[in-house]
Amino acid sequence: MLGLLGCSDDDSIDKDEEKPTISIAYDEGFPKACEVLKRGETYTFRARVTDNMALAAYSLDIHHNFDHHTHDDQEETCELGPVKEASDPWTLMENYTIEEGGTSYEIQLELTVPEDVDTGDYHCQYSVIDATGWQSRTAIDIKVVE
């Protein structure tokens, strides 16, 4: 009965109703859950993003989780170190546009863990936005050690 009352959708232009996807679940995806990073070392952060229509931009956020304020969305649960105060934590907030748009892209970011940052638990979060404004995120618990 409810179906009969509904209006038919005559004016729907080609509407994008799909979010982009983001994944580190492939061999080169980095970092993986509970990954341990060494200070001073350089790593290539890699994630695969796709969209049904057009990708627009992505971001990477790394911040400390010394207070255990959050956790990741990966299947594995990482052992967290004891709660502590931050003195000089590693904070990284970068965003990039995907100029070519497209429906598939691999994020590749060369990053060096600074020498002088606090060691401990960190949280690494990728985000991707498509041309319509849909966003997807994924978060990974990592550790920084000496």
Next chain:
Amino acid sequence: MTRMSCAGLVLYLFCLLSFLPAVGQETFTVKGLVIDADTRAPLAGASIVGKEFYAVSASDGEFTLTRVPGGNREFEVSYLGYASERVVLHVDSDITRVTIVLKSSGTELRGVEVYGKSHERRARENPVGIIEVSREFMEANRENSLMQTLSRIPGVTTINIGSGQSKPVIRGLGFNRVSVVQNGIKHEAQQWGSDHGLEIDQYDVERVRVVKGPASLLYGSDALAGVVDIPAPAMPGPHSFSGSVNLLGETNNNLLGISAGVTGRKEKWYYRGRLTFRDYADYKVPADRINFEGYIFELHKRHLRNTAGEEANASFSVGYTSDNITSETFFSNVYAKNGFFANAHGLEVRSSEIDYDRSARDTDLPFHQVNHFKITNNTTITIDDHTLDIDLGFQNNWREEHSEPVPHGHMPKPDDSREREFRKQTYTLNAGDTYVLGTHTLAGGINLELQENSIGGWGFLIPAYTRFTAGIFAYDQFEVRPGLHLQAGLRYDYGMMKTRSYYDWFPTEVNHPDGTSSSEYLQRAVAETLHFDNISASAGISYLSGKTTYKINLGKSFRIPLANELASDGVNYHMYRFEKGRADLDPESSYQLDVDVSHEGEGFHFGISPFVNWFDNYIYLNPTSSYYETLQVYEYTQSEVFRIGGEVSAGTTLFGRLHIDLSGEYVHSRQRSGPKKGFTLPFSPPLSGLLSVRYGSGDFLFFRQPVFTADYKVAATQDEIVPPEESTRGYEVLNLSWQTDMDLFRDYPPVGLRLKVSNVLDTRYYNHTSFYRLIAVPEAGRNLSLSLTIPIP
């Protein structure tokens, strides 16, 4: 705003009961009961006046006339606001029970002055769609919050925040696109916020007038989709006292509530008072875990952790009435503390050392506290054919949001938990005159409002601001002939908004184009003074043909942009977004055509109310495809929006006892320009229907007028979404209730009982317009509630 005085009356006299043998020739005693014809509820304070005798019905509706001389005696029975009627009773013995049934029915009162007409009649004559919600409706459908109670009305839905709070939505529009008015004064709080509800004690609400449609003409800015107008309760009758205590218990969130109210009147002075207290624990959902974007939150005993809360309200009023002046001053204070779901605050997933599961009753971080203090005065002066209405109001609204301090981006860890504080003082003056000139009812008036808004806490969302609005309106309701009314009106509004500047309390590393960087306290809001003006109008026709009413109305309504829409420039971590306002936004304006056809027959009613609506500049928070640092930028934009929809309802009474009602509502919205062209609007309610079956089984044992109700609600899948929403599957949910009066003690008025089982089948379903829908939290599970209303004799 004009307040309608009470109703007309038709009086039926049933002289049913036993006649005792005469005990003397001179005088007799007549005992009786005054009740309402529709609800059979006793009417307190009705006066029964004869030549040499006089009585006032007590709180149980009973009265006693002593020393009534034998013979045919004439009585005048009057109840405040109803036209008086004369009744003749043949008295030749003591009469123990005369039942006087007062019926409020305007349709048979042709030619009565406008202000003598019943609410129903007035609502029918008004071309704007108005639904009068009675006290009986409120009592029979009472839910955990006022708006949940009203959401049974087709076209009215809510945005629920947990179990104890809700915001009004009319035909898919909410927040500042619906006005809430109490005692003639626009209720001013932080309506724009998505995570808290309306701060009104629903036990203070005796009746509600829901306006569906553009209503800026009378209600000013914000009345785009409609108005929830809560008039002052009816004035008590002379020399009366009544009161009641309501007790409420619920199993789902282990709620305990008590509300006690009294009202009384001497000859000209009257008063009311009420205290309400409610305390509830975390509510339960039919799920063991919540799956949200890859995160899994295990629930302890299916409790949505940290959603407990409490509410404490007090109100008092004193009034004076005489032949041509009535004035009542209300004082009220509403306080609430509510916890937010601990695992995700907004979209932000949080871990905590707090042991939330040690008790389901306590409220830990994150939580908010709100307080709303209000003083209002309503004065009505009648001079000849003029009725002057003056409403004065002062409101002090305070809201504080607390969460565990964590560093975010460049912000270091704050020292305390006070994340946001909003204070708003609102001063209101409304003055209007209604003048009856033959077949014309002319009305005009002004509305003035001044707001002072200040902010506090470490999380910035909106700047402090001052807002002043002034409106002037006039309209004419013309009775072309009985049953055919034209109404047209015009209004002009001016608005001024002055925002204060705001700088971050922490420095941010800023990289300059020349390769250098510096540490700066970023400015988030600039000091600006903005001016707005707007002309709104409304015109319509109503035609009453027997029991059928036809209405058509065209209206233009508007809304002045909010401070957050004009001046936001900061991070909303709970929503994981950077919100950017625009100072060049125009006032939102909306044009709407409404048609309403309703038929109230004997044992059958039918109604249909379609509408078409066009916004030329709907203000919409658009998710862009760019970032600020690592957060998505959402920017306020304006776009054309087209909406169409309506409600249908039908009902019938079978065998005199079985009532079957069916209603449905639908709204379709499209953005016709801008970055989200082709998309709907956020929080679009799905197509839904309600089948309601009521059965009055008749009195038995000590139960009087028991009514059994089964409500079956069906909602279709909502695929009409706009980023960042998810589509929501359809659902069906069953609620049962049983309501009765109980004659428990001799000579004691009946005690009201209501037993209700909500979500009988413990169905797991999602409400597209609930705040927690965003993080995939289903609606509350099965709930058994027991409510007792005990009269104070």
